[in-house]
Amino acid sequence: MRFRAAAILAGFAIVALAGLAPAQETDGARAVRLPPDPPEVHLGFRPGEDRRVVDWDQATAYLEVLAGQSDRVRLDTIGRSTLDRPMVLLTITDPANHARLEEYKATQALLADPRRIDGPGLREELIHSGRLVVLITSAIHPTEVGGSLAPLDLAYRLAAATDSTLLKVLRECVVLIVPSLNPDGVDMVAEWYRESIGMPWEGSPPPFLYHHYTGHDNNRDWYSFTQIETRNVVERVYNVWHPQIVHDIHQHGPYGSRYFVPPWTDPIEPNVDPLLTAATNSLGTAIAWQLLREGKKGVVVGSGYDAWSPARAYAHYHGGVRILSETASARLATPIEVAPGELQTENRGGSGGAAWNDPVPWRGGNWSLTDILDYMESGALGLLRAAATSREAWLENFVSVGERAATGWPAWPAAWVVPAQQGNESEIAELTRILRTAQVEVDISTGVLTAGESSWPAGSLLIDMRQPYAAFAQMLLAPQAYPGALEYPGGPPKEPYDVTAHNLPMLLGLRAEPTSQAPAGDRERLEGRPEFRPRHVEGLSGRPGLLVGLYQPWVPATDEGWTRWLFDGYEVPYATVHDQQIRQGDLARRFTSIVLPSVEAPVLDDGWAPGSMPVEYTGGLGSAGVQALREFVEAGGTLVALGRSASWVAERLNLPVVDRLRDQPKEVFFAPGAQVSLQVDTTTSIGQDMQPRVAAWIEGGGAFDLPARSAAVSVATYGARPRVLSGWVHGASALAGASAVVEVPLGSGSVVLFGIDPQQRGLSMATFPLLFNALRPAP
Numbered sequence: 001m002r003f004r005a006a007a008i009l010a011g012f013a014i015v016a017l018a019g020l021a022p023a024q025e026t027d028g029a030r031a032v033r034l035p036p037d038p039p040e041v042h043l044g045f046r047p048g049e050d051r052r053v054v055d056w057d058q059a060t061a062y063l064e065v066l067a068g069q070s071d072r073v074r075l076d077t078i079g080r081s082t083l084d085r086p087m088v089l090l091t092i093t094d095p096a097n098h099a100r101l102e103e104y105k106a107t108q109a110l111l112a113d114p115r116r117i118d119g120p121g122l123r124e125e126l127i128h129s130g131r132l133v134v135l136i137t138s139a140i141h142p143t144e145v146g147g148s149l150a151p152l153d154l155a156y157r158l159a160a161a162t163d164s165t166l167l168k169v170l171r172e173c174v175v176l177i178v179p180s181l182n183p184d185g186v187d188m189v190a191e192w193y194r195e196s197i198g199m200p201w202e203g204s205p206p207p208f209l210y211h212h213y214t215g216h217d218n219n220r221d222w223y224s225f226t227q228i229e230t231r232n233v234v235e236r237v238y239n240v241w242h243p244q245i246v247h248d249i250h251q252h253g254p255y256g257s258r259y260f261v262p263p264w265t266d267p268i269e270p271n272v273d274p275l276l277t278a279a280t281n282s283l284g285t286a287i288a289w290q291l292l293r294e295g296k297k298g299v300v301v302g303s304g305y306d307a308w309s310p311a312r313a314y315a316h317y318h319g320g321v322r323i324l325s326e327t328a329s330a331r332l333a334t335p336i337e338v339a340p341g342e343l344q345t346e347n348r349g350g351s352g353g354a355a356w357n358d359p360v361p362w363r364g365g366n367w368s369l370t371d372i373l374d375y376m377e378s379g380a381l382g383l384l385r386a387a388a389t390s391r392e393a394w395l396e397n398f399v400s401v402g403e404r405a406a407t408g409w410p411a412w413p414a415a416w417v418v419p420a421q422q423g424n425e426s427e428i429a430e431l432t433r434i435l436r437t438a439q440v441e442v443d444i445s446t447g448v449l450t451a452g453e454s455s456w457p458a459g460s461l462l463i464d465m466r467q468p469y470a471a472f473a474q475m476l477l478a479p480q481a482y483p484g485a486l487e488y489p490g491g492p493p494k495e496p497y498d499v500t501a502h503n504l505p506m507l508l509g510l511r512a513e514p515t516s517q518a519p520a521g522d523r524e525r526l527e528g529r530p531e532f533r534p535r536h537v538e539g540l541s542g543r544p545g546l547l548v549g550l551y552q553p554w555v556p557a558t559d560e561g562w563t564r565w566l567f568d569g570y571e572v573p574y575a576t577v578h579d580q581q582i583r584q585g586d587l588a589r590r591f592t593s594i595v596l597p598s599v600e601a602p603v604l605d606d607g608w609a610p611g612s613m614p615v616e617y618t619g620g621l622g623s624a625g626v627q628a629l630r631e632f633v634e635a636g637g638t639l640v641a642l643g644r645s646a647s648w649v650a651e652r653l654n655l656p657v658v659d660r661l662r663d664q665p666k667e668v669f670f671a672p673g674a675q676v677s678l679q680v681d682t683t684t685s686i687g688q689d690m691q692p693r694v695a696a697w698i699e700g701g702g703a704f705d706l707p708a709r710s711a712a713v714s715v716a717t718y719g720a721r722p723r724v725l726s727g728w729v730h731g732a733s734a735l736a737g738a739s740a741v742v743e744v745p746l747g748s749g750s751v752v753l754f755g756i757d758p759q760q761r762g763l764s765m766a767t768f769p770l771l772f773n774a775l776r777p778a779p
C-alpha cells in the first residue's frame with residue numbers, strides 16, 4: 001500500500017477533472033475513504049473500447065494506484081519474467097481479512113496437509129474459520145487481449161464494490177489475481193497491435209511468438225516448470241496460498257461459442273480426484289447459469305476441452321479446481337461481424353439449435369472487445385459470487401482431497417522408487433526438481449532399500465504414495481493408458497484437446513519402479529530442490545568455429561521457440577535465421593548446420609501472403625530457399641529437419657527416402673502426442689552414446705522408408721512391432737519397420753530427418769542427444 005496519501009490526492013484531482021467525483025460523505029471525526037479510481041481515469045480509455053489495448057507499464061501503474069487507494073487491495077511483486085518485466089500479484093479481500101492474512105495462510109497450509117491436523121475438532125474449526133482462496137490468472141496468451149484488460153476492471157470492481165453479493169465475496173474469500181502470467185507478451189502484442197491500426201493487417205496476430213521461448217505453449221508448462229513465469233507463480237502463489245479454486249481467463253476463436261466454462265469433456269486424467277471433478281461441474285454450471293440470467297447468449301459448457309493433460313492444470317493435483325473460461329475473440333481489439341453461417345455448431349450436437357449445454361445460442365452479429373470484457377468479467381464475478389455462498393463446502397472438499405491422497409488410493413502403488421546408479425545424474429536432478437517444485441515429498445535412501453524380493457542401492461529416490469500431492473507423482477511416474485476411441489466404427493479418431501502422454505521417467509530416460517509394499521531401509525527427506533540450470537554438451541556447448549542456424553518462420557512456430565530454449569540452456573552456438581537470409585543463399589560460409597524446427601509445409605513454402613503483413617514478414621522459403629538449402633548441404637553443411645519439416649525436406653530436396661505417413665488420413669494413422677519405443681543404432685554417429693532402446697515422443701510423426709542400396713543411414717527405427725509406451729497412437733502398426741531418424745548424404749554434406757520430436761517441449765532429455773549428435777561435427 002505504498003504511496004497511499006499521494007495516490008489518494010492524485011486520484012482525487014483526476015476524478016474531479018474527469019467529472020466523475022463521487023459524493024463525499026462526512027462521518028464525524030473519522031477520515032472517509034474515497035471510492036477508488038476506475039481504470040479509465042488512469043489509462044485514458046475505458047477497458048473494452050475498440051482499438052484500445054493496454055501495455056504492462058500502464059497496467060501495473062494503475063494497479064499501484066488502486067492498491068494505494070483501497071484498503072481491500074494489496075499489490076506484491078512475485079518475480080521477474082523471461083525478459084525481466086515484473087510479475088505481480090493482487091490480494092483482494094476485506095480489510096478485516098487483510099489484517100489476518102498470515103493466519104489464513106497458516107490455515108490453508110494445515111488444510112493442504114491433513115496429516116498435520118491433530119486434536120479433536122481442529123478440522124472443523126479450521127474449515128469454519130478459514131477463508132476460501134480463489135486465484136484468478138489471466139493474459140498468459142496476450143493476443144487474447146481481453147485478458148490483459150479484464151483483471152484491471154475486476155480488481156477495481158472488487159475494490160469499489162458496495163453490493164451485498166460482492167461484499168460477501170470479500171468477507172468469505174481471499175481473491176488473488178495474477179493479472180498477467182506473461183507480461184513480456186502483453187507488451188509485444190500491444191506494440192504490434194498499435195502499429196497495425198489502420199493497416200490491412202490490423203488485428204492480425206503478431207509474426208513472432210508472444211512468449212519469448214514457448215509462445216502458446218507457455219500454457220503447457222504446469223507440470224514441468226521449465227519457464228521462469230511458471231515457477232514464479234507456482235512457488236510464490238500456488239505453493240504459498242494453496243488455492244481451492246483457480247480461474248484461468250482465456251479467449252478462443254471468433255466462430256465458436258461466445259463463452260466456454262467447464263464441465264470438461266472426457267477423458268479426465270484418472271489421478272484427478274473425483275471430488276474435484278464434481279466441484280468443477282457444479283461451479284462451472286453455476287457460472288453459466290449466472291451469465292444466462294444476465295441475458296447473455298452462446299454460453300456453452302462441456303464441449304471441446306478435456307482434462308487429460310496435466311500441462312495446464314497444476315491445481316488438479318493440488319486439491320484445487322481449474323475453471324478455464326474461453327471467451328470468443330474479435331481481431332485483437334478490432335471488432336468483427338460474424339455471419340450466422342460462419343458459426344461453428346459442433347459444440348452443440350451440430351444442429352445449430354439450442355442444446356443442453358448451449359440453451360440460448362448466439363446467432364451471429366457484431367462482436368467487439370466490449371462484449372469480450374462483458375462476458376469475461378461476468379464470468380469471473382459469477383464464479384466469485386457462487387463460490388462465496390459455499391465457503392465451508394469448498395474448504396471441506398479441499399481437506400478431503402488431501403486426506404484421501406494421504407491415505408493412498410487403491411489404484412496407487414505403495415511407493416515409487418527411482419533407482420540410483422542409472423548413469424544419468426542430470427536427468428535424476430531434473431526429475432527431482434520437478435517433483436519438489438510441485439511439493440511432492442521425496443526421500444533419498446542412505447542404505448539399501450528392500451521391498452519383498454526387490455532391492456535398490458543407496459542413493460535411490462523413494463516417493464511414498466501416501467502424501468497430499470501423491471496424485472501429482474502418480475500422474476507423472478506411471479505410463480498413460482489414454483482411452484482412445486473413434487468417432488464411429490471405421491471413422492476418424494476422436495481428437496484429444498492436447499497430447500495424450502506425459503510420462504516423466506520415459507521423457508528423461510530413467511527407470512521408475514512402483515512397489516506394492518512400502519520399501520524398508522534408511523532414508524532422508526530431500527529439502528528444497530535442485531536449481532534449474534543450464535547444462536553442457538561435450539563438443540557442442542560453446543564450441544568455437546561452430547554455428548548452428550536455427551530457422552525462425554514469420555508464422556510463429558512453438559517448436560522453434562522450444563528448440564531455441566534448448567540451445568540457450570545448453571549453450572549451443574546458434575543464430576536465428578529467417579526466410580530472407582536463407583533465400584539469399586551462401587549459407588555454408590556462415591553455418592555448420594541449419595535446423596528447421598517442425599513447421600507446416602505451407603508456411604515453409606509461402607509464409608504470410610503478400611499484403612497480409614508488413615512486407616518484411618511475407619513469403620516463405622520458396623524455391624530460392626530450397627535451392628539455397630540444397631547448395632548448403634552439397635557444400636558440406638548438415639541440414640536437420642524436425643517433425644513436419646522433415647517430410648517437406650525429403651520431398652523438396654528429392655531425397656531417396658519416403659515418409660510413408662505423408663498425406664495419410666487420420667483414419668489410418670493419428671499420433672496426437674505419445675511416447676513410443678525407439679530402437680537406436682548406436683554404431684551410427686548420431687546414435688552413439690545412446691541407450692539402444694529409448695522412449696521417444698511422436699506427434700504427427702514421420703516414418704521413413706529407405707530404398708534398397710541407399711546410402712542413407714537409418715539411425716533409429718520404430719521396430720518390427722511398434723510399441724506405444726504411453727499415450728495413444730491410432731494405427732501404430734503403420735510404423736512397423738520404418739525409420740524414425742535417418743541421415744541422408746547429399747554432396748559433401750548430409751540431411752538428418754527426424755520423424756520423432758527429439759526436444760519435445762524442452763523436456764525429452766532421453767532423446768536430446770540425437771539432436772545434439774546431429775549438430776556436432778565429426779572430431
Ligand SMILES: [Zn+2]
Nearest residue numbers: 141144250251
Ligand atoms: Zn489462451
